Amino acid sequence: MHRFANPTRFMRASALVLPWLAVATALLLGAGLLLALFVAPPDYQQGESVRIMYVHVPAAWLASAAYLSLAVASAIALIWRHPLADIAAQEAAPIGAVFTAICLLSGSLWGKPMWGAWWVWDARLTSMLVLFFLYLGYIALVNAFDDEERGARAGAILALVGVVDLPIIKFSVDWWNTLHQPASVFRLGGPTIAVSMLAPLLVMALGFTLFFATVLLLRMRAAILARKLRALRRAEAEAAGRFAAGPRDAAGSVL
Amino acid sequence: MTRKRLRLYAVLSGLAALGVATALVLSAFNDSLVFFYSPTELKTKSAPFERQLRIGGLVAEHSVARSDDGRTTDFTVTDGTNTVRVTYTGALPDLFREGQGVVAEGVLRRDGTFRASSVLAKHDERYMPPEVAAALKKSGHWQEGAATAGAAAKGAAP
């Protein structure tokens, strides 16, 4: 693992993968959008409003999956102290936060016409809002320290503590009476969603996942370059300091 | 290696402790995490009268009656075992219909009826095109609101 997790190697490998990933993302998102808006049928109960599902559900899945990768990267960073893991965790957080916000907003826009409310404090909606605040808390905590390393460690611990929210989100609809309906896709006994709706949903979900991978790689590359920049500037400042101090020292020793 | 092993165990035991603590807290707060009572829970848990609470279940078939001015709706909420008669004045959500899940917020009156101040529609986990729903109903493979009724009747048991 360490062989591939070296920043130089990562820069080289990600430069090779990124263009292909970007093209695949664009194709899948385009296909997903066409399927969701033009091909997928209306629902027997919800009519055309069911099309909100094709952005709401992939955003919700990705919000949880991004948090899981944030937590796994944090664990690797804490235990094996790998710098790339810290970078991955810190760059996954803003992406996850944006998708959580998309999930909450699109869900609200779906809830109003169908349920009759923009928002209710049921266990599913509340645990998803908690996830959003976990992301914001993590980002704020990492940036609150002057010492980069201490900020990363504090953030990693918060990320691991927050992992308890993931099973609560997933099973809230089974454990408690919620207004939100139970799972339709990942459930025992198979999906309860017609294939003509499931297929567009899965294409869209795959497109969202590849989008996450593309943006994560891009952000990690930017973060590695930014760290390199700081190292170069530090080295330059040190060299300049030596140059400035050198002659004076020499003069002093002459006297 | 041993330091890494140590940190690994520290992280794992921290997560385990956190999981246990969360499970305990959640089961302790179980009753307040319930978004609504089913008609059966309303009876067995002896819900208070004239206090704001929510009930949920299916709108019973042929139970919806509208007043002459069309503003007030009476309907029966059922979980398959018990029923509650609900009175509501106001606009209903698009998904409100007989056989569908519903969550009503309001107060339980001493005569056992429920006066709702808001009605939310709850839909089940089934999604399908209208033709498929029609075909299922025609062939007799349709289970009316089976999923929602099951969830409501099962009650709160983590």
Added chain:
Amino acid sequence: MEERIVEFLRMGGYAAFVWPAYAVTAAGMAGLLWHSLRAYRRARRAVAALQARRPGRADRA
């Protein structure tokens, strides 16, 4: 044709909910992409400028 476009845009009466949901999603994703690309380009330009001033170490990570 025009009627079909209008019909599509109406979204069965749910236009006021479906289109904002898609707009929010598109805005969020476009914003992420824009922000990430900008950070990447800035960092790359700055590193290139620094390395240009320090020849001989250009290929070091």
